[in-house]
Amino acid sequence: MSVNQSLKPITTKRENNLTIGGCDLVELAKTYGTPLYVIDEVSLREICKEYKSAFKDYKNINMMYASKALCSLATSKIIADEGFGFDTVSAGEIYTVHKAGANMSKVLFNGNNKTSREIELAIDLGVGRFSVDNFYEAELLNQIAGKKNTTVSILLRVAPGIECHTHEYIQTGQIDSKFGFDLTQTDEILNKIQSDYSNLKVKGLHAHIGSQIFEPKSFEDEIDILIKELARINSKYKLNLNELNIGGGLGVTYTNDDNPPSVEVFAASIKQALKISAEKYSIEEPVIYIEPGRSIISTAGVTLYSIGSSKQVPNGRKYIAIDGGMADNPRPAMYQAVYSAEIANKKDNCALETVTIAGRFCESGDILIEKIILPKPEAGDILCVYNTGAYNYSMASNYNRVEKPAMVLVNNSQSDMIVNRESLEDLVLRECIPDRLK
Numbered sequence: 001m002s003v004n005q006s007l008k009p010i011t012t013k014r015e016n017n018l019t020i021g022g023c024d025l026v027e028l029a030k031t032y033g034t035p036l037y038v039i040d041e042v043s044l045r046e047i048c049k050e051y052k053s054a055f056k057d058y059k060n061i062n063m064m065y066a067s068k069a070l071c072s073l074a075t076s077k078i079i080a081d082e083g084f085g086f087d088t089v090s091a092g093e094i095y096t097v098h099k100a101g102a103n104m105s106k107v108l109f110n111g112n113n114k115t116s117r118e119i120e121l122a123i124d125l126g127v128g129r130f131s132v133d134n135f136y137e138a139e140l141l142n143q144i145a146g147k148k149n150t151t152v153s154i155l156l157r158v159a160p161g162i163e164c165h166t167h168e169y170i171q172t173g174q175i176d177s178k179f180g181f182d183l184t185q186t187d188e189i190l191n192k193i194q195s196d197y198s199n200l201k202v203k204g205l206h207a208h209i210g211s212q213i214f215e216p217k218s219f220e221d222e223i224d225i226l227i228k229e230l231a232r233i234n235s236k237y238k239l240n241l242n243e244l245n246i247g248g249g250l251g252v253t254y255t256n257d258d259n260p261p262s263v264e265v266f267a268a269s270i271k272q273a274l275k276i277s278a279e280k281y282s283i284e285e286p287v288i289y290i291e292p293g294r295s296i297i298s299t300a301g302v303t304l305y306s307i308g309s310s311k312q313v314p315n316g317r318k319y320i321a322i323d324g325g326m327a328d329n330p331r332p333a334m335y336q337a338v339y340s341a342e343i344a345n346k347k348d349n350c351a352l353e354t355v356t357i358a359g360r361f362c363e364s365g366d367i368l369i370e371k372i373i374l375p376k377p378e379a380g381d382i383l384c385v386y387n388t389g390a391y392n393y394s395m396a397s398n399y400n401r402v403e404k405p406a407m408v409l410v411n412n413s414q415s416d417m418i419v420n421r422e423s424l425e426d427l428v429l430r431e432c433i434p435d436r437l438k
Contacts, residue, residue, distance in 0.1 A: 002262035003047035004295040009040035018344040021410030025344040035324035041411035043300035048082035054267030066293025067093040069390040074418035076100035091118040145199035155206040160225040204243025213249040216269035223273040231281035245289035294390040301389020307381040325359015326366040327399040344382040350375035
């Protein structure tokens with residue numbers, strides 16, 4: 001079983017209390033406080049190794065971790081050490097992976113509205129590829145590259161017209177999308193680059209069809225569309241573009257009802273589709289970029305909460321409140337994401353209750369998990385929510401003026417702080433009162 005198919009980090013064990021990476025979760029909560037993000041280093045490294053092994057027989061493959069899923073110095077260092085490059089979408093992500101020691105030639109800068117400041121930073125730090133999303137960006141990137149007397153290598157991001165079966169907010173490959181050129185626009189942008197943009201060197205195409213995808217067929221369809229377009233461009237413009245970035249999106253197991261394909265099955269499908277489409281359109285199998293994000297980091301992460309108050313609605317639900325919620329995990333409120341959880345300090349042979357886990361924030365929609373069966377929750381219990389490595393810390397906010405949680409890395413019975421908990425002083429650190437108000 002691949003790591004992405006596991007509901008829990010692969011080192012999870014139940015002794016008296018739940019442990020991950022050899023660390024007692026109740027003791028972690030006592031030591032570092034809650035809410036607390038916990039990353040299992042073994043799970044993170046293992047999924048990286050699975051990806052590399054699954055694609056090892058494809059001669060030209062570039063693994064690019066999608067940093068938006070979770071970007072920190074320590075996790076970036078681990079992923080870089082495992083041989084991955086990075087798909088980045090902001091100056092902050094570029095700077096973080098740079099400070100973590102990433103090989104910047106293996107970094108791609110993606111996004112639909114890159115600023116001049118971000119583009120300049122990416123060029124100065126030696127980012128290897130820019131994914132050009134629109135006409136405005138192509139002009140701006142060429143202008144900045146010209147001022148710096150350099151040429152930048154680019155991929156043209158296109159919308160392949162594929163609507164994969166996932167939540168509409170995380171679909172990105174359909175025709176009506178804010179991302180990328182429509183395929184009817186590729187001739188226009190290529191003509192513009194060839195005639196006016198001498199500081200841009202086109203290497204190939206880029207597409208991303210969405211996230212939390214369970215059907216390999218969606219990727220197979222994407223590859224056929226991209227290779228067909230690549231072959232058409234090369235023939236019409238007498239070019240030799242040979243790079244395809246097919247994005248990421250492989251799903252993970254949030255609940256026992258989820259059934260994502262393994263990395264091996266995903267890779268086999270991709271490699272077969274590349275072979276078939278390359279032969280079909282009479283081109284060599286291209287250099288490929290894969291951008292897994294969620295499937296790399298999600299399973300490795302859990303979040304620990306302390307249980308506080310409870311409320312039984314007469315003839316209705318029983319609410320159990322935790323000391324976190326939509327500010328440290330906005331996904332349930334944003335697009336009805338579903339999670340699984342256990343009480344770290346209680347075994348399932350205790351008396352069970354069906355409860356709704358409510359957050360502490362001042363929104364009726366701050367509900368983390370609906371109707372979950374748990375050993376009778378009590379104040380002071382530690383709730384462990386699984387598969388929170390992706391898009392929890394990266395989307396966290398200070399809503400209600402609450403400090404963001406800490407994050408620890410666990411391995412071999414050792415825990416290390418990798419993101420310090422925010423303090424009340426941190427909340428006001430960058431603020432000031434004008435002299436006229438004093």
